[in-house]
Amino acid sequence: MAAVEVPVEKWTGKIREVKLGGNGRKSVVVGGANTLPFLCFEGVQAHRPAVAIEVRDKEPRDWSPHLVSAWGDALKSPGAWAKKAAEYGADIVYVRLASAHPEEGNTGASEAKKTAGEVLSAVDLPVIFVGPDVAEKDNEVLVAVSDVAKGQRVGLGNCVEKNHKTIAATCIADGHVAIAKTPIEINLAKQLNILLCDVGVQPDSILMDPTTGALGYGLEYSYSVMERLRLAALMGDGMTSMPMVCTVGEESWRQKESKATSDVPKVWGDHLQRSLVWEEVTAMGLLTSGADIVVLRHPRTVAAVKAVIDKMTK
């Protein structure tokens, strides 16, 4: 009988463990793997990938009717929305402070504090807060949120190369986790982690958002950049070994396959099912290449993705 040797790689590095929450809140630890995603024969996935649900501080104007009907009136209140997200099985609540965008209401620190307070008291799950991705506004609202959430170890983002110092400083001061966002490029991702560490953020207080391309809209780029980041980390590069967050729902539901309600080819099939599978397959693709947190939008996608993660990691 052929004795097939099990081809085990001797990785020298491992993914950092990053904790969100705690201190009275529930906590979730992500990362900790010392092998490639879902491989069981050569290492351990210390923590299963987490599923976050996206919540907005303002009722979205242009969301698919399928999302609107799934969430109903909860869309009008971030607290109610977060509570429902917890009921639907979210491990983490991911709050986008969209209304701070100059074109979406240009709200400021006081509104951000109110939103943060509502969400933090509505649920005991770990929370991530991200700004509108406009530098000055991000700094304004995230510093405000940081203060309200002091000690509760929330995630704050997005730190980008050109705008990371203020957010990093507030993360350090209040004990939060910085989300480092870079545009699908391995060196930029590493570079930003280095910059954050240089200003004093602990490496285990950083999550990377390497930018998500949805299925059919750049997924293959995200897939390979994440795979390369993961391999670099396993080969011992401590500046690429931060766990990764992917904004799967946001990217997937913005594409025509999910957005268009009529006038699409018949071969695209049922609109709801297609939208759900689009989100699920985007999530699965990125989990396979190394995502540690996937941020989703539809409750049914959350259920499906969680069920499969359970089965793959048990």
Added chain:
Amino acid sequence: MALTGIEIYKFLPKTNCKKCNFPTCLAFAMKVASRVVDISACPDLSPESRAALESAGRPPIRLVTLGGDGHKVEVGNETVLFRHEKTFYHPPALLVRVKDTMPKADIEKLVEEVDAYQVERVGMKLSMDGFAVHNASKDADKFVQAVEAVTAKSNLVLMLMSENPVAMEAATAKVASRKPLLHAATKDNWNAMLEVAKKHACPLVVRETSGLNELSDLSEKTSQAGVEDIVLDAGINDFRSSVDLLTQIRRQALKKNFRPLGYPVVTFPGELAASADEEVLLAAQHIAKYAGVIVLEHFSPAVAYPLLTLRLNIYTDPQKPIQMAAGVYEVGAPKAESPLCVTTNFSLTYFSVAGEIEASGFPSWLLVCDTEGLSVLTAWAAGKFDAERIAKAVKQFNAGDKVSHKSVILPGKVAVLRGELEDELSGWKVLVGPPEAMDIGGFFKRTWKA
């Protein structure tokens, strides 16, 4: 594994006799390595050297052709573990299972639907590859009838699934020219199944679910017995162990050059799934890592489309984004007074825009700028889609000669380029379209008097 020139040189006569029309054996070897000429151009190569070269040059994962008359699909011959290392070459075949216990009318309906299914993306037509006809009844006549019902409706690839060599022979004899993939030779039926595969020169699945040692033994025995077109079945259908097994097989083949596992692998992501949603997620994982043939239990367009799209994404060459030639394209049958739109030469961008223009009922001219295959914002951020480049393209392709109005529509995402472009293109009016192509129809309706 492809051999280098030096490795090939070692096998040559080293006489520099020039009969191959190259000055030296080494020069010839280099050309063979880069596939400019075939090794057979050297008349003095000894049979032993030729055999050794062929065996050393054999790909670590065999290329297996499924199908004969009608539709053909090639699977296997992958060379890397990670797509960024080079690219993945042969997308896994997606087959839908048809059980011979289904009523004939249901079989026909399913087969017609799968056969006709075709969805267009980035100018490519994506479709399913065929059917796995399963002898679930264990009755040879029923199996033959089901196979005939399928082949009467479709030319797509066939995999025939039966443990019973008699049923297999009966069904294969009916469709031998279609070169079905036979599933499966096991420890118990090996001799007889092997004979069916040999007799009809069909590719054969070797199935052994107790472990990779046992699977390797069976596959080695099969190739030694003269059947080389092998597909491996390690019973991969489980959420927990799929990626383990697929990774181990791929690593054995590529990193250890271990021949008995150097074949494409078939998987069954729906066998243990609780729902069609779970099946599609496991199938998605199998597409990324590392299936060669995937047998699905369910088919519906809303699931097939995302899976086919994932397969296209994963199997796109990372070194070259799919791109278009720059130039002025006609979408519909535009006239001089039709709109002139500008976009980039990333195919995904081009086809998104062209598709929406077509659907809008406003035929248009579409000026495609060379952005080295980058999307609108990516190209803009990389400095490859700016006012200067757009103006240059307008002039280079004489866009002004096509239209009577001298106005050009920019993608909404690069609205910032408007002022600069007006400066660069004196006498032109620059309009800003919507950020997403799907809103182009509404934009034309509001702004364009056709």
